[in-house]
Amino acid sequence: MSGNKSSANTQAGLKSAYSESIHFVGRLWTGLAVLLLLAVPLAFCVYYQVLPDGGAILAGLLRVAVIYIPIGAIEAITFGPMLGGGASYLAFITGNLTNLKIPCAISALEQAKVESGSEEADILSTLSVAASALVTNLILILGVLMLIPLTPILQSPVLAPAFANVVPALFGALGYMFISRNWKLAILPLAFVLILFIVLPVGLANTISGGLIPVTVLITIAGARFLYKKKLV
Amino acid sequence: MDFSTIANSGFMYILGALVALFITLLSVAFLTKAWRAGINKGIDRAVMMKVIRSSAVFTIVPSIAILLGLITMAGGLGVPLPWMRLSVIGSVQYELIAADSAARAAGLPELLLRNMTPEVFASIVIVMTVCILAGPLFNIFFLKGYLGKVKNMQQKDNTWGKLVVASLFMGMICTFLGNPIITIRQEPRAGWIAMLVMVVAAAVYAVCDYLVQNKKQKWLDGFMLPISMIAGMVTAGFIG
Numbered sequence: 001m002s003g004n005k006s007s008a009n010t011q012a013g014l015k016s017a018y019s020e021s022i023h024f025v026g027r028l029w030t031g032l033a034v035l036l037l038l039a040v041p042l043a044f045c046v047y048y049q050v051l052p053d054g055g056a057i058l059a060g061l062l063r064v065a066v067i068y069i070p071i072g073a074i075e076a077i078t079f080g081p082m083l084g085g086g087a088s089y090l091a092f093i094t095g096n097l098t099n100l101k102i103p104c105a106i107s108a109l110e111q112a113k114v115e116s117g118s119e120e121a122d123i124l125s126t127l128s129v130a131a132s133a134l135v136t137n138l139i140l141i142l143g144v145l146m147l148i149p150l151t152p153i154l155q156s157p158v159l160a161p162a163f164a165n166v167v168p169a170l171f172g173a174l175g176y177m178f179i180s181r182n183w184k185l186a187i188l189p190l191a192f193v194l195i196l197f198i199v200l201p202v203g204l205a206n207t208i209s210g211g212l213i214p215v216t217v218l219i220t221i222a223g224a225r226f227l228y229k230k231k232l233v
Numbered sequence: 234m235d236f237s238t239i240a241n242s243g244f245m246y247i248l249g250a251l252v253a254l255f256i257t258l259l260s261v262a263f264l265t266k267a268w269r270a271g272i273n274k275g276i277d278r279a280v281m282m283k284v285i286r287s288s289a290v291f292t293i294v295p296s297i298a299i300l301l302g303l304i305t306m307a308g309g310l311g312v313p314l315p316w317m318r319l320s321v322i323g324s325v326q327y328e329l330i331a332a333d334s335a336a337r338a339a340g341l342p343e344l345l346l347r348n349m350t351p352e353v354f355a356s357i358v359i360v361m362t363v364c365i366l367a368g369p370l371f372n373i374f375f376l377k378g379y380l381g382k383v384k385n386m387q388q389k390d391n392t393w394g395k396l397v398v399a400s401l402f403m404g405m406i407c408t409f410l411g412n413p414i415i416t417i418r419q420e421p422r423a424g425w426i427a428m429l430v431m432v433v434a435a436a437v438y439a440v441c442d443y444l445v446q447n448k449k450q451k452w453l454d455g456f457m458l459p460i461s462m463i464a465g466m467v468t469a470g471f472i473g
Binding site: 018021022023025026027029030031032033034036037038040041043044045047048050051052053056057059060061062063064065068069070071072073075076077078079080081082084085086088089090092093094095096097098099100102103104105106107108111112115116117119120123124126127128129130131132133134135136137139140141143144147150151154155158159160161162163164165166167168169170171172173174175176177178179180182185186189190192193194196197198202205206209212213214216217218219220221223224225228233 | 239244245248249251252253255256257259260261262263264266267268270271273274276280281283284285286287288289291292293294295296297298299300301303304307312313316317319320321322323324327330331334335337338339340351352353354355356357358359360361362363364365366367368369370371372373375376377379380383384387392393394395396397398399400401402403404405406407408409410411412413414415418419423426427428430431432433434435436437438439442454455457458461462463464465466467469470472473
């Protein structure tokens with residue numbers, strides 16, 4: 001009995017130690033990444049002796065920041081619990097979240113038969129996103145080195161439609177993966193999105209589609225709560 | 234001097250290489266840390282290797298699409314800046330919208346290198362950089378506490394906690410499933426192709442899943458997503 005208790009304590013200690021250290025490391029690397037990002041325009045200005053136009057920066061910020069700063073924060077709130085600690089820090093530094101890192105982590109957890117939210121899931125998500133980031137990095141380096149011979153191939157009329165449809169292909173497969181396992185949860189958000197995209201003026205629908213994920217997530221959670229209370233899921 | 238020479242200068246490539254080096258070191262650091270934590274936690278090495286291998290394979294096709302985005306952006310910003318931007322934080326959609334908006338705010342009619350001056354270029358890079366920082370800054374200051382609260386909720390009521398996480402995934406996926414509707418309304422042919430691609434990818438995934446679950450074709454397990462995606466994309470290539 002006492003052995004079991006001691007083992008449980010050790011597990012809890014390990015869990016807490018991993019969680020603490022991944023947040024410390026994550027914050028450190030994220031801080032370094034922010035500094036590196038800010039250093040790029042600074043290095044450009046210093047090297048080429050350029051003084052950027054303050055008015056143009058302000059005007060640009062007003063156009064872009066009002067949309068993307070809230071979206072960035074909402075994305076962190078929405079995607080954090082999906083990815084877990086380590087993978088969140090890594091994915092938010094390396095980017096390409098919805099088109100690559102999150103599907104990659106989802107698929108990895110699905111194959112490993114591990115549920116999101118556990119410490120095991122955090123570890124496997126981190127392995128998945130790290131491997132993904134390394135491969136993208138390598139492909140971009142190779143692509144930049146071979147840009148001249150690769151450009152006509154990648155932009156050829158045969159391949160262009162295929163690459164224009166990476167995201168539909170990705171979400172078609174993921175859609176089956178998730179909806180087949182929990183179709184009741186999908187009814188409300190799918191109906192909401194379809195009705196919204198059919199009813200709204202097309203320009204408005206296009207504009208809001210990029211920032212719609214958090215709203216759809218809230219609606220899905222509300223639907224899930226209803227189904228849970230009615231013991232239907 | 235033609236601005237294209239500056240945007241594609243050796244100096245800019247050196248900056249790009251430094252960013253790529255940073256991403257490599259960062260990824261290796263997290264990979265090593267997670268691997269060691271997995272060993273300590275008793276996760277089977279074979280499971281961890283499978284996750285790494287399947288994630289690497291899965292990443293190839295979307296990464297080629299990202300490379301295509303880099304080529305698209307190169308006409309307006311040169312090669313090194315899109316290389317840096319697509320290696321760190323951003324995505325093609327964000328970078329193009331941010332760069333285009335910043336360029337127009339600076340008075341350029343369109344985002345093209347021939348219109349660019351060093352001052353405008355610097356302004357665009359600053360706008361693109363500052364506006365993408367919300368997510369990482371949230372993570373630095375709030376992620377730990379936020380995830381702690383989510384975990385507490387899961388521990389209080391495990392079934393409901395799992396449903397909330399499943400709802401997060403489902404909400405994101407359903408939003409993307411609806412996107413072809415907008416494309417159909419704007420460009421019917423492209424929209425119907427996107428819809429068909431989704432259906433083909435879903436159908437191929439269903440077949441792969443059946444083979445893995447019922448026909449013991451376990452080797453397919455790590456390749457179901459890439460195979461389904463490629464099937465969908467090949468369909469688009471044939472009819473596009």
